[in-house]
Amino acid sequence: MGQALANEGDLLHVVTNDNISTRRIAFGRAIVWGSAAVLALTGLTQTLQETGLAGFGYSNWRPTLYAYILWAVCLCWSQVLIRGEQGKRTLFVLPAALFVISMVVFPLLFGLVIAFSDWNLSSPTGRTFNGLDNIRQMWRDPFYWNALTNMVWYSLAILVEYAIAFGLALLLNSQIRARKFFRVAFLMPLMLSPVAVSWMIGKSMMEVRFGPVARLARELGWEQPSFFGSPELARASIMIMDAWTFIPFMMIMILAGLQAIPKEVQEAAKVDGANAWRGFWEVTFPLMLPVSITAILIRIIFKLKLADIIITVTSGGPGGATDSVTSFIFREYRDRSNVGYGTLLAMVYLVLIVIAMTILMKIAERWMRPQY
Secondary structure (H helix, E strand, O other), X not given: OHHHHHHHHHHOOOOOOOOOOHHHHHHHHHHHHHHHHHHHXXXXXXXXXXXXXXXXXXXXXXXXXXXXXXXXXXXXXHHHHHHOHHHHHHOOOHHHHHXXXXXXXXXXXXXXXXXXXXXXXXXXXXXXXXXXXXXXXXXXXXXXXXXXXXXXXXXXXXXXXXXXXXXXXHHHHOOOOOHHHHHHHHHHHHHOOHHHHHHHHHHHHOOOOOOHHHHHHHHOOOOOOOOOOOHHHHHHHHHHHHHHHHXXXXXXXXXXXXXXXXHHHHHHHHHOOOOHHHHHHHHHHHHHHHHHHHHHHHHHHHHHOOOHHHHHHOOOOOOOXXXXXXXXXXXXXXXXXXXXXXXXXXXXXXXXXXXXXXXXXXXXXXXXXXXX
């Protein structure tokens, strides 16, 4: 009796093949392809209307949204019709996946439509399709290429930030007095928002007339200190403020990696006769490569979004010398109300970021691969 109950209990977890008729399968496929055809036709007609090639009387994009919802419902329904119990399992994931797609794909497609449009918010005519004009304007825009060049310099500054963060992590990992206090003190800049850092340092401490940093510079012999007067000095000042904010982030990641290294490894290196520098270069640094590369990649991602400090302190000046791509796009939206051109710049920048991060991750994967 007990054996029979056990066997019945095991059968509760077994999904048997459903006896699904051919007519039911055909109906399931019909509703999927039928709703997909409705979605494609609706999207095509609305696209033709938006580009001005035809007029179908649409006032907004709601018909395409309704067609997508119809297709999503039919797709979920067809999974049960065609696959039975296995299809019901799919329903635990498929609706969520379709929702995510709608939140990512539709805004991306709408952004592409805007990117190839002439849409200035101050224009009474509204948005009009202009083909490749925005691309031609971008190609001839020296300020955009200058912002891209600045991003290269800002990204290269991460190597200096990494060296400083590694040195601070080594210091805090050693047996020094007030080690816990210094750990908290060095993390304080990370607790501040970039806008707060901009006002506290860029607008107050580095103010030309009354800022304490400017006064100290005059005491040291700099007659007219201007940290944002020349392009090179302004760019360096932005780099310093941004580095002061995010070096603690890299430091805490490296410090966590240093504390994870077994003490026996370092002691074995000392027994083998390695001095402090050789033990660091041949033992500590190779073991820290995975953590270091991860910290650098994450820092690059943050750096590519650099905008708050630039917008607050210099607004891209002098003459666009401190502009990042993000701050330049922001000013296209805010100052010039040029939504179409700004959206195209954002799309191009997104593609460049994806390509750059893919290449960097491939290189990082090669460095992080164990060497035998």
